[in-house]
Structure formats: structure tokens, C-alpha cells
Amino acid sequence: MAKKIELIGLETIPEVKKGDDIGELIVKACRRENVSIENGDIIIVTHKIVSKAEGRIVNLNNITPSKRALEIAKYTGKDPRLVELILKESDKIVKLSKEGHIIVKTIHGIVCANAGVDSSNIAGTEEIVALIPKDPDFSARKIRLRIKELTGKDVAVIITDTYGRPLREGMINMAIGISGISPFRDYRGKPDLYGYTFRVTVIAVADELASAAELLMGQGKEKIPIVIVKGCYYKRDEKASAKELNMPEEKWLFK
């Protein structure tokens, strides 16, 4: 009767610096805040602190824009140095607009604005920006293994970023790196309440978990970079990658 899921936001993670051990920071914050880590917990981490720990922070003053970056900057009205970084983080440009949109497919295969390059919640001027971690699945795995080492517990880890969406207003938090969890809950071939068999329903549970975590993380002064989810069923998968969430281009209906 009355199933429960608990979302717990850690509030004492210190300012993260290059070289910091995120797994250890999580375990220590849990101890401080009296939160137990248990087998089957899902630990959701905003990519911003991972980028900081991995040194994926760039000062725009150190960037020299290429000719192509200068052209795109002129067309979109964006800072040419920022455009240069976006190009470096991208496999291809999907869409440009005079209103300042640069939609790309990132080196990780995510279709998003500005290749995820972002200047919020980083110390320093607006010229200090964060890139998405180089391999967010690997970052998630590292955190997961470190937590296992420190606590003996087997958790899943999801690394997230917040993006806008085609056709829908407002941004939501999505999964960009995962470890130990399938990104999907697959109902295909399973019966519903009345024995009808689902033909197409696959739920992007990793994205739903990311969105749930955002309710606590917030974008501003909330200072909650980590959310622990307890009581949520998920399919364990050692080989899963958040890249499975990126729809292959040949399946795009909207271009």
C-alpha cells in the first residue's frame, strides 16, 4: 500500500576544484547529512561539478576563434570565442539562426544548443565557461566504482545536464552519462492491466530520473549538485550508455 520513492538532495558538497574526487565528496556529504547509501540507490550528479573536477573549465580569453567561428559568430550574434569552443565540442552543426541559436550534435552525440557550453554556476567572470565532461558515461562509472570502494554498496550513477526541447517551452534535466542502469524501461511484449500487449512503449527512465532530481537541484542558489533516489525500480545494466538516448539521425522526423 502506497509505494514510495524518496529524493534526497545533498546540501554540503563543497565548491569543487580540478582533481577533486566526486565519489569521495558524495560519501563524505552523506555521512555529514546522515544519509545512508544503500544497494540499489540511484545517485544523480549535475555535470557541472564533474566538469569542474575534470578541469573542463575554459577561460574565453584564452581562445582564438577560427575563421569559421568568426563567420558563425557574425551570423548568430554570439561571442566568437564561445562559438570556437562550441565548434570544438561538436561533431556537426544541426541548425543556426540569426536569433542566436546554435544547435549542434556534440562529440557525445547529444543534439543541443551551444554544445552544452555554459557560464552559469562557475566562480569567476562570465568569461569562464564549463564544457560537458569528455566521456560522461566514464565519469559516471568512476564515481560509481569509487562509491563501491568506499561503502561496499552497489549504486547506479546518472550525470545530467539541462536542455531546451524542440516544440516544447522550458528546459528540463536529462541524462548525459550513466553507469549501472539501463536508460530505458521497456514494456514491449509485456501485458498491460487488461492483457493488451504493448507494441512500442519504451520509457526513457534515465531522463525521467534526471528530471526528478532537478526538482531539488534547481539552477540557482539551491547548492544541491547531488540527489540520491531511494526506492525506485530500475533495470541494472553494466554495459548501458547514455548514448542510447540519442536518436540516430536516420530516425529523426523533425530536422
Add this chain to the structure above:
Amino acid sequence: MAKKIELIGLETIPEVKKGDDIGELIVKACRRENVSIENGDIIIVTHKIVSKAEGRIVNLNNITPSKRALEIAKYTGKDPRLVELILKESDKIVKLSKEGHIIVKTIHGIVCANAGVDSSNIAGTEEIVALIPKDPDFSARKIRLRIKELTGKDVAVIITDTYGRPLREGMINMAIGISGISPFRDYRGKPDLYGYTFRVTVIAVADELASAAELLMGQGKEKIPIVIVKGCYYKRDEKASAKELNMPEEKWLFK
């Protein structure tokens, strides 16, 4: 220290029939399952039970397809009677494919496949399908006012449906009707951790809440049509509509 959000899934909502009072069913289930309803709770309701209560259930055998429906059915390979219903529920067709995709803008302004017409989790044959409630904001408001009447508590209500997404694999649960809650958390003009002012960040918190609820609701035999969210900050808004989440066509980058 350690902020918490709790998601509680009600497991004793009975089979819903036309004319049923969803607000009352929620309050009774809460009593049975020892769940208190408090001011500020957010009650998330899958649209399927609302559609059942409002009699938005259709037997395809009673539908005569129009000439246009027959043409589209031939092109997409879909049941012509289903196509007829989809057309009736739509303002316009956004995209058709030979692979069976019918993407429309519904009468509510939502861009989605099949106008949300769906045959899962309804008693009877596969020919019995559910439509989205006619006015999901109004349905949400009715449930909210009834809960206020029965308990004296002021809650927010969100009605949800599960949709696929452009460019991203897997479906997620989204808000299609709301009452008492702004669909957005707006950070524009607010400072981040370091005093940087957000220029564009608006979070679609109603969609994130819908996704969070889906973690408990599931799609199959979970039998959890209602999730109560406790401890989540939201902006109260008497006039808000889920229609604010539909991006106006002139802003579409992907078409």
C-alpha cells in the same frame, strides 16, 4: 541538511468508470493507504483515469472513417477508424510517414503522435481507445477543487500523458493539464551561486514533476494512476495553463 522530496504512489484506486469522481477516489484511497493530504502537495494524475471518468472512451467499431482518413490510413498503414479519431482530435497534421507516424497538433495545442489516442490500460478489446480529456486544465481544476472541498487542503494538480520526443529515444511523461501551479520555474534575472545573472533559464517544472511521477506510475501492471509529491517547492498560480508548455509554431526551430 539533506532536503527531501517524497513521491507516494496510491495503489488502491479502483477501476474508474464514466461519471466517477476522481477527487473523491483520491481522498478515499489516501485514507485507506494512510497518506495525509497537506497544503502544498502536488497531486499527479495519469490522464487515462480522467478520460475514463469523463467518458472519453471510444469503440473503433462505432467510427466511420472519412475519405481523408481513408487516404491517410492507406499512406501510413494505420487503422482508418483510428485515423478518423486522430483527425477529430487534431487542429492540424504536422507530419505523416509511411512508417506509420501521424504527428499532429491536438485540439489542446500539444504536438504528439496519434493525438494521444491510445488503447493501453483500458478494459475490453484493442478496439476500445481513450482520448485525451477535452480540457485537461479544467479536469485538473475540478479534481483540485473537489479535494479542497473534501479535505480543506490546497493542493496543485497535474494531469499527465506519455509521449515520444523529437531527436531523443524513449518516451517520457509530460504535463497536459495543470491547476494551482505555474508550469515553469523562471530563473531569468536571478543570480546563480556566484552572482552571474541568468538570461534564459526557464525550467519546465510541471513536465519534470510528470516525469518524476512516472517512475512510480509505470505503463503496465503497476496500477498506480496517482502520485502525490510532498516537499517540492513550486510557484502557485491560479491562472496557469499547461498550454503554456506548448511552444508556439513561430518559435519552432525543428519542423
